[in-house]
Each structure stands twice: as structure tokens, then as C-alpha cells.
Amino acid sequence: MDKFVVRGGNPLLGTIKVSGAKNSALPCMAAAILTEDEVILENVPQVNDIETERKLLTSMGAEVELGYGRAQHRTRIKCAILSDPVAKYEIVKTMRASSLVLGPLIARTGIARVAMPGGCAIGGRPIDLHINGLEAMGATITQDHGYLEARADRLKGAHIVFDKITVTGTEDLLMAATLAEGESIFENCAREPEVTDLAALLISMGAKIEGAGTGTIRIQGVSKLHGARHRINPDRIEAGTFLIAGAITGGDLNVDCCEPKHLGALITKLEQCGVKIDVGTDHVRVRSGGELKAADITTEEYPGFPTDMQAQYMALATQAEGTSTVIENIFENRYMHVQELIRMGANITISGRTATVRGKTPLQSAAVMCSDLRASASLVLAALVADGETILDRVYHLDRGYEHFEEKLRGVGAQIRRMGDVFGKK
Incomplete structure (x- = not known):
């Protein structure tokens, strides 16, 4: 069963291309x-x-x-x-x-x-x-x-x-x-x-x-x-995941071949968090604006904040100063990533459909388990800023919906490999 090994600490720099949805x-x-x-x-x-x-x-x-x-x-x-x-x-x-x-x-x-x-x-x-x-x-x-x-x-x-x-x-x-x-x-x-x-x-x-x-x-x-x-349309969830990857690592990342009109709710929220966003016709550039600030989200049907970005946003919230409230309105069992983030040092409590994230907390490497597609992405994002080397098990969930995920991230500076690969190889 495939695993990812992620060594945190590198800001993501460059251009990353989005696949079809x-x-x-x-x-x-x-x-x-x-x-x-x-x-x-x-x-x-x-x-x-x-x-x-x-x-x-x-x-x-x-x-x-x-x-x-x-x-x-x-x-x-x-x-x-x-x-x-x-x-x-x-x-x-x-x-x-x-x-x-x-x-x-x-x-x-x-x-x-x-x-x-x-x-x-x-x-x-x-x-x-x-x-x-x-x-x-x-x-x-x-x-x-x-x-x-x-x-x-x-x-x-x-x-x-x-x-x-x-x-x-x-x-x-x-x-x-x-x-x-x-x-x-x-x-x-x-x-x-x-x-x-x-x-x-x-x-x-x-x-x-x-x-x-x-x-x-x-x-x-x-x-x-x-x-x-x-x-086929560009994948707005993949694009959003990469935008958060750039923001959480304090990088300068151009997310190319996307449809910015489909990313409105996420872009608005990232700007509230203090992230600098430049929007083009088919690309979005995300840059660090200094310390991340806490902001609340509530998942809703489109054009609201997408449930498929909730887990990734929660990883970002662990690195934001202050308290963020996350309310999941679409799926009742979509907090399975929380315990794994807590294992990495996150301060998160859950009450019903509401998760409270207190930041900023330093994250540490750990062995963590991927439970679903978007939870897998959130744990990769957390691992990108964690101290040390994080091992993610059951990444087959991620392979269901992200094309060449680790290769794309490696191309913009992430230290990520499948178990058995060597850092730096594509």
C-alpha cells in the first residue's frame, strides 16, 4: 500500500498546472x-x-x-x-x-x-x-x-x-x-x-x-x-488545494490552467486570511502577505465555500493567528482528518458540525492515516509545514482524484515522495 513521505519547511515557488476536473x-x-x-x-x-x-x-x-x-x-x-x-x-x-x-x-x-x-x-x-x-x-x-x-x-x-x-x-x-x-x-x-x-x-x-x-x-x-x-473544465478543487499549498508554506505560487471564476469563495477567504492574491484570466497567483490571520468558514453548495475544500482550509487554519471556526453543512462525517492533524500538534475541538481551530500551532512530523480523498490532501498540506518527516499511509484515496499530485508539488519545491523514491527525482 503506497505511502507518502513529506519533509516540511520548503516554501512553494514557481508555476503548477491544474488538470481537468x-x-x-x-x-x-x-x-x-x-x-x-x-x-x-x-x-x-x-x-x-x-x-x-x-x-x-x-x-x-x-x-x-x-x-x-x-x-x-x-x-x-x-x-x-x-x-x-x-x-x-x-x-x-x-x-x-x-x-x-x-x-x-x-x-x-x-x-x-x-x-x-x-x-x-x-x-x-x-x-x-x-x-x-x-x-x-x-x-x-x-x-x-x-x-x-x-x-x-x-x-x-x-x-x-x-x-x-x-x-x-x-x-x-x-x-x-x-x-x-x-x-x-x-x-x-x-x-x-x-x-x-x-x-x-x-x-x-x-x-x-x-x-x-x-x-x-x-x-x-x-x-x-x-x-x-x-x-472538460479545469479542476477547481485541485486548483484550490494548490492555492492553499502556496499560502500555508509562505510561498509564491502561480496556479495555472484554472478557472478563477470557479474559485471565488476560496479566494475571498484567503484574502481575509492575509494572503496576497493576483487573479488572471486562467491563473491565480498566491503570495505570502506576512502572518496568516484566522477566518471562519461555513461549507455550502456552490457558489458558497466548497465542502471539498474544508479539510485543506483546516490545515491552513492551524497556521493562522487566532481562532477559526469551521462549520460543515454538507456531509456529517467529514472531520476524520481532525484526529490526524491533532497527532501532528494541531489544536482542534469538535462539537457536532462545528470545528474550532486555535492557531498558530507548530506542527510536528508523525505517522498519519489518510481516510478519504480531501482528508489526504489536507494532511499533505500540514506535512509541508511540519517539523521533520511525515509519513502518510493509504494515499490511494488521494490517487482517486489528484493527478500526479506529488510530482506537481515536487516541481515547485516540495520535498515529497512515494515510499521508495528519492527526493529530487520526478
Whole structure:
């Protein structure tokens, strides 16, 4: 099982490039199910969740080629025949996004059998919102032995108001509605950039969609979609992680190939912490502004402060003068990194969904355990400023969503390696 060894103390200096968004690429790959034609996706990150999605689509009968042509980050998908419309547990057990194939499968084939989602143990992502929506569109859904089975001759347009904002639920039903008969109106939709990215692909495939990126989306169903070529958005969470890496180490880091408009809540918070930020058209430069200052965050749906940046921000808060309050409103079990930060010397207390971080505290190296994707990133950030050499176990969580993470950090001065590597080698 891979480990990271991180020696703290180096400010990060230079330029670091952001990869495509895993959370955009996964639903866009699932959208290829909706057509018999070829779909080509560009800027697809080389992370483990993408390989899992490839295995999933291939197991259904699709042709999937990662690194298509000479481009490492281009993916070609052709779902001409879907001979086995089943998302098998042994494939999807490590990935929450498995539910994203439910809508497109039933819309295209009239039947879908999908294992209940796996992935990080950060709390409930109730699939009942997917089920209720598909039933409103005319599907019959049963559950047995850990699988959901959905059937429908053809889905019907429906007016659906989501009980709570759900990114995957919005994406799943959006895909299903593109081939449904009649008009669908969805309210209380997720507004995340990943939803907008998926809608852009679907529109290029011939779907009729209005309002993506707002709380209300209208879809006029069509009888058939065609192939398309689409470039995946930059990964806003990876970009945010690197911005905090530059800030926490007191460095001068240019985060390139990103979309600054997607980083508004984080940039505002970093400026409140005293970090100097320069925003360009496709890059953000972060520089030390002296001592970091405490600032509170509350995680919210987009455009609020993202839950996927909460753990990384908490690492930064340990190095800020004063007391920071962190309130986690999205997932109820997303403080598993706290005990590991405490092992490194952080002063953090938890009461329900509220964490109180008292800084500035010197961090020391320790052996720590990665519990989920973003917790892994937060522990790397803490290790970058810790005294001594920190060993991070179970970094396979991090490999699910960050492309060549340690190599990118090493390129801007971090002393980080996988166990068995030598410092300085790329």
C-alpha cells in the first residue's frame, strides 16, 4: 500500500498546472451512454476514478480508449452496443459516482441495474433523490441484494423539485431527461460548474437544455442524441488545494490552467486570511502577505465555500493567528482528518458540525492515516509545514482524484515522495 513521505519547511515557488476536473469528467463519461455515436472528451485527468469508470463502461459493452490518439488526456467512448447494462459492485465499490449511470442507462436501454455507490466514507449521499426523480419520470425501481433495478419503456418529462440540493442527483436526472418524452422542469438544482460542464456536453450532443448553472433547469426531451467532442473544465478543487499549498508554506505560487471564476469563495477567504492574491484570466497567483490571520468558514453548495475544500482550509487554519471556526453543512462525517492533524500538534475541538481551530500551532512530523480523498490532501498540506518527516499511509484515496499530485508539488519545491523514491527525482 503506497505511502507518502513529506519533509516540511520548503516554501512553494514557481508555476503548477491544474488538470481537468474528475467530478466533471465522470458524468461526461456517463453521458456517452446516451448515444450510439462516438464521444471524445479532452482534458480528462489521469486518476484512478477515471480508470474505474472506464472499466465500468467497458463491462457494459462500450468501447473506451483513454489517452486516445497522441493526447494523454483525451478519451474516446463509443457505446454502440450496451450488451450488459449493469454497474457491477466489484467495479464501483470504490467510487461514489456509480449512481451517475442510472439515469442514462434507463433512458437509453429501458433497463438499468446499478450497485449502490461506494467511495469515501464521509457521510450519506442519499440516492433516494435519484430514485424519486426517476419514478416521477415513469420508471419502476426495485432494490435487492445491494442493487437498484430500474425499468421504463420510455421516460416521461416531469416537474421535479429536489428536497435538497444534490449535484449527482441533478446530473443523473438531467441526463435521463434529455431522452424523455416531453418537457422536464427541475427546481432547486445544483449550480456547480460540473453541472454546467455536463450540460454543455449534452447540448453539443443535441440535447435541448436551458438554465444549467441556475436553480431551475428546463429540458425538452429529444428522440436521439449524437456524438460530440468536449473539453472538460479545469479542476477547481485541485486548483484550490494548490492555492492553499502556496499560502500555508509562505510561498509564491502561480496556479495555472484554472478557472478563477470557479474559485471565488476560496479566494475571498484567503484574502481575509492575509494572503496576497493576483487573479488572471486562467491563473491565480498566491503570495505570502506576512502572518496568516484566522477566518471562519461555513461549507455550502456552490457558489458558497466548497465542502471539498474544508479539510485543506483546516490545515491552513492551524497556521493562522487566532481562532477559526469551521462549520460543515454538507456531509456529517467529514472531520476524520481532525484526529490526524491533532497527532501532528494541531489544536482542534469538535462539537457536532462545528470545528474550532486555535492557531498558530507548530506542527510536528508523525505517522498519519489518510481516510478519504480531501482528508489526504489536507494532511499533505500540514506535512509541508511540519517539523521533520511525515509519513502518510493509504494515499490511494488521494490517487482517486489528484493527478500526479506529488510530482506537481515536487516541481515547485516540495520535498515529497512515494515510499521508495528519492527526493529530487520526478
